[in-house]
Amino acid sequence: MFLDRDGIINRKLPEDRYVRKPSEFELLPDVEAALAIMRDHGFVLVVVTNQRGIARGIMTEDDLIQVHQFMNSLLIKCGVKFEGIYYCPHDKNDYCDCRKPEPGMILAAAKDLEIDLNSSYMVGDSASDVEAAKNAGVKSVHISSADGDIGAELVFPTLIDFARHLHDLERSFPQPCV
Template sequence: MTAPRTFFLDRDGTLNISPAPGRYVRSPDELTLLPGVAAAIRTLNRTGRRVVVVTNQRGVARGLMSLDDLAAVHERLTESLRAQGAFLDAVYACTHHEFACRCRKPQPGLLQRAMADFPDIAPGDAVMIGDTESDVGAGRAAGTRTVLLAEPGRASAADLVAADLRAAVDVLLGDVSPGGTPSRGLPPGQVRSGDVLPTSRDVLPKGERR
């Protein structure tokens, strides 16, 4: 099986330490990358893979953080990765209450929005990686392969269960050598963040952030 060209990644619990249940990463100082994450994404970058973050951030709808707070957290995420030679191609966030939209995972809206923005993404040539079954459900609904980050052997609807992002990338890439055409990635301080509701500004134009 060929290695996916696009990697959709969950954020909390996949890229950074997940906050306690019911809590959110509300400021840049609260974001800490998990071990091996930057190296895994750097490998994806060097092999020409597209890396897209898709994250549920209901704390905005609950009034616990603002869109500016969320943008600042994502800016810190991109800066932390760039400091280790890795980059993201896009970040999409659902900021709505549960059951209030089509983009909150396990709904596939965030992935579908990315596919609309990047028409060369083929669902069958993409993978969704995350630490919850909601991530798996979103990937399956969007038609991608799926990986659950959990203890190996755990029962899951995912196509693969891996201990962490680094392990998942190693399995999915196999013996793929560096090559392809790396995508440009987000410029420093710029994120593409938004939702899927038609009444909202879904993804920010280049050079804008909120």
């Protein structure tokens, strides 16, 4: 399970503002519960996040690492844990292969953690997340409470709605006939 960070795990700050320190990091409601459901259904949880505030000199890589340590500390209290946190520190015009919509972070995580792309999802709130999912060959999930189709395979208002959908899917599998 590949998850975008800002707007999915934590509250997104206004455009052009970056979460630079733990005090600016606020988990969204029910995120721990949603991640726990995903984990219980066998998904490896991985964050893939664009952080061009680093390339722009607004924050350092060390700031980002501290924010991620804080995120982990909040989640570990609820028994959930990201197996990987992948970030792209580059700017748009660096033309790297990691900045979403490029699939680099998803592909690297899949390789490092031996994740099967065919049974994976990329969950995000932006068109670049949906495109990255397609470029990596995983199912795309758009979390949005607004109207507006950006071409994702699945759309849910919140992360926990998607987690419940996964739960229902598994329960609805036909039982084998004996």
